[in-house]
Amino acid sequence: MRGYGAVKRGFWLVFWREFTWLRRRPFLLCLTTIVPLIIMAVLILVFSAGLATRLPIAVLDLDASDLSRQIVRTVNATPDTAVADHVTDLAAGKRMILSGRIHGLLMLPKNLERDVLAGRRPEVVFFYNNQFMTTGGLTLRGVNAAVPAVEGAVRVSLRTSRGIEAVMAQQAITPIPIHSNTLFNPTLNYAHFLLAALLPAILQVVIIVSSAYAVGLDTEHRHRLRILRRLGNGLWPAMFGKLLPYTLLFLAVLGTADAVLFGVLDLPLRGSPLLLVASTFIFILTCQFLGLLLALLIKPVASAISVATILAAPAFGFMGIGFPRVGMNLFAYWWGAALPGTWYLSARIDQTLRGTPSELALHPMLVLAAFAIGLALLAALRLNIIRKRADAAAAKPRTAT
């Protein structure tokens, strides 16, 4: 049993050696700081608008009446859509959609106004491009709000023209009004939703891959691992001394990105900042342990990095932000459950957008902590096996000679 002082000394020795290393290896420093920061900055710029507004659509107005012009004006006035062009036939509209210049085409049939007043129920049709679903959905939302609004006005005027009072008519046309409450992100801001989840997802890839690399540098050759162990006065303090400098770097990187999210893009922090920082810390450690384990299990380093990349790079889809996990097949659902990011993003959404009461927010954090402990134990087990093998190998030549 080594003394506490020796362990502590060993830990700090490795800890400071790692910083010196980082200074001497600018590539590793870049990989863990500048590369993720640049990627995050690009993503922040992409989503900085938060909302996509005034998406271009075209109109085919075959009626050119007061009513059809009113519909066009209303569609143009919604925040989602802008009437960018008027076309004279359907083929021209289709060509514009196929070339990507517009996202939808609103067709107002001939004799629209006359038929409406005569009760013939003419149909207003909106063709939209749903291949690009976000854009398609947003343009549809705009038109879908505008046309029924005009219809509502028509319905009220049809009644008032028959002598019904305006207030009564308004009530009569919507027997069941829906009071819609959007919980947590009322403006449907993409920066608060997608961007806030993308940044940790980027970091997850960077942490797992670069940890596998950094540890791999020390464990690829047996003698390097022995040096590390001697320096640290044992493998445990050595490993923690090795990993902790990166933990601090990653905390700083995500902290920088979050400063922009909270400070500039107004991401709400409705929960507890303490819980958010705590879960971030556990998340980073978990990803590091995962990288550590991969580096210990797979040789050479290049293969460990390949495996880490295949695991981590496509992980975002499995974390259920875009397409939710309840809709996935069994494999994807459970694979998502095995990713640290899935739980961290839940914890993060709880503390930022949702403001989940702490007693309900503990679940994802506990899962994350269990991951951290489990991975650390597996890594310890593996380190023990490596050490035994190394000792055996070291003993052999001595007995031979």
Added chain:
Amino acid sequence: MSGIAIAFRRELKRIFSMKEVLSTIFAAALIYSLYYPQPYVNEALRDIPIALVDLDGTTASRELARRIDASPDVAVAMVLPDLPTAQRQVYERTISGIVVIPRYFERELLHGRASPILQYTDASYFLVNQRVAAGISGTARAFGVEVEEARLVALQVDPPTAAAVTSPLPFTAIPLFNPAGGYATYLLPGAFLLILQQTLLVAVCLLAVTARRTRLEPATGPVATVLGNLLAYLAVEAIVVPIYLIVTPYFYGVPRLGSLADILVAAIPFVLAVSAMGMVIGSLFRSPLSVQLVAAAIGMPFFFLSGFSWPTEAIPPALHAVSMLVPSTFAVTGLTMVAQMGASIAEINLQFLGLWALAIGYVLLAIALEWRRQRRNQPSTGQISTA
């Protein structure tokens, strides 16, 4: 001509003799096309669990609740006594929406007054929010129209007139492509193009870095070397491109409206631009390992820059302009338009010419770099490698 043939043959041999390159191109095609689409294979989101808070408990409220439950989007997973209890369930992520039917719902309806209901949807997940809101409000609106028609018929209005008064201006929305709103159909074509770009870029970088590291003797002059290499990459991608753009999408049931010829014609400048860009970027790296490390995280931003899942109109113009230097920005939308939407090459003129411009630009740059490398190497063959 013979110079190009020499370079072509040698590069092809190198591709098939380097294990990392082979696995980056071929093994990745297999792994990613099996693994990446898994979250989306169910395509649509159905029967999202919501809670019902029925404070009325009458025939009308139960009928409305039954219809909401029957809608394809949502399913009433629990019936709860009050709003706070239901909100707790939203926090615990067991449900994603709440419908509250207030007291006297039926009485107000029978009196001919407006009888509102309340809907709460979880907007911390947008797709869920959209489906739940559509499911609840669509059902409630249809129910309301029935009530209104019944009222008018009760006032001796004949049914066709009642229909004309309740909805004088029916609105129909027709999705031109991806009519079922499938998530795989939406996401996979773009994702596969990005994976294609990513793997080809890494493979070419690895080849370039190794060539420099091992001080590979130039086979011919710089122009012939670059063109011969490009032909070699084009030959290899002639196998991989159809896998990503035609076979795998077919396997996952993604509709394809474009002709095979158009897809392949549009893919040529994409492959050339990515390959040439790989040769240029390869000159920035010193070791194969660093290529792999940087490539791991760099793919995601390109996806969101391509205007595919986030409209180009909302991206800052300066950033969009810079992003056009990356082939995927043109290719993701352009090739999806050709393959999934059946656009002709003429209709994606902008993307098609953009890709050719990038291809030519990067090829010239690659030739210039190769020329410099060959000139530097000539007098210094005895120098010791510093990498």
